[in-house]
Amino acid sequence: MKLMSGNSNRSLAQGIAAHLDLPLTRADVRRFADNEVFVTIDENVRGEDVFVIQSTSFPANDNLMELLISIDALARASARRITAVMPYFGYARQDRKTGGRTPISAKLVANLITRAGADRVLTMDLHAGQIQGFFDIPTDNLLALPVLAQDVRQHYPKPSDLMIVSPDVGGVVRVRTLADRLGSEIAIVDKRRPRAGESEVMNIVGDVEGRRCILFDDIVDSGGTLVNAAQALIDRGASEVSAYISHGVLSGPAVERVTNSVLNELVITDSIEQPQAVKDCPKIRTVGVAALIGEAIRRISNEESVSKLFD
Known part of the structure; x- marks a missing residue:
């Protein structure tokens, strides 16, 4: 198992890594001069079970692109399984049409994450539980x-x-x-x-x-x-x-x-x-919530029940 972090919430990622007694994967997530996101993974992840920790909070679009590009980089590096760990899922409040000619952006973001190459999603307290159904991959919604x-x-x-x-x-x-x-x-x-x-x-x-x-x-x-x-x-x-x-x-x-x-x-x-x-x-x-998310990651990696955390 490997843990990778974007730039949205490094302190939480470090807390999760400390709970699991694992180092964060060496990676460079940075910007070009025109603000394009560029990701380099600086260690071998071939055949690994990789968890990418990234909240899509403000700036939501930048952090979302970091997540998508990180997933793509891992998929092209032959990671065995990629889990998008999103403690906060941005765009969740746009989960339905609120009027004529309006989008359902939560579904669009779910599609983007899936098409980028994620195999499963781990998030926490979705604004609406039915958003789990927007993903065509396994999705765990933790409760704080x-x-x-x-x-x-x-x-x-x-x-x-x-x-x-x-x-x-x-x-x-x-x-x-x-x-x-x-x-x-x-x-x-x-x-x-x-x-x-x-x-x-x-x-x-x-x-x-x-x-x-x-x-x-x-x-x-x-x-x-x-x-x-x-x-x-x-x-x-x-x-x-x-x-x-x-x-x-x-x-x-x-x-x-x-x-x-x-x-x-x-x-x-x-x-x-x-x-x-x-x-x-x-x-x-x-x-x-580092311990809560860390324990969920451990259970997913070991193919154990996540729902028992809330019994």
């Missing part, structure tokens, strides 16, 4: 839930006193899974989205009066929805509000919004490499 649930237990001694809140109706199943694991109750924020990137809270389903609330979701991007939901919970009488989110995209004014919000803290995983502004924000905390 066990890692986040353990962090909740460490920081909230009585999880049964918590109210786990979905920031929209679509996330109810995800929230119910966490609440059942913790023995907590759930609430739902009913909102409408007048346009992309904007949301308006309409109602809170559930009694949050005097409760410690945890918003739980898969992605925080600009932070508008999260901050509005937190404010609505406080307005309905919640004693405090925190948020646990799998992928911290945190684009644009997100850090400023979180800093100035009523949120006690925002907890994210390290599926995306964060800029210094996020690392310096006192309200944002990161938990690691």
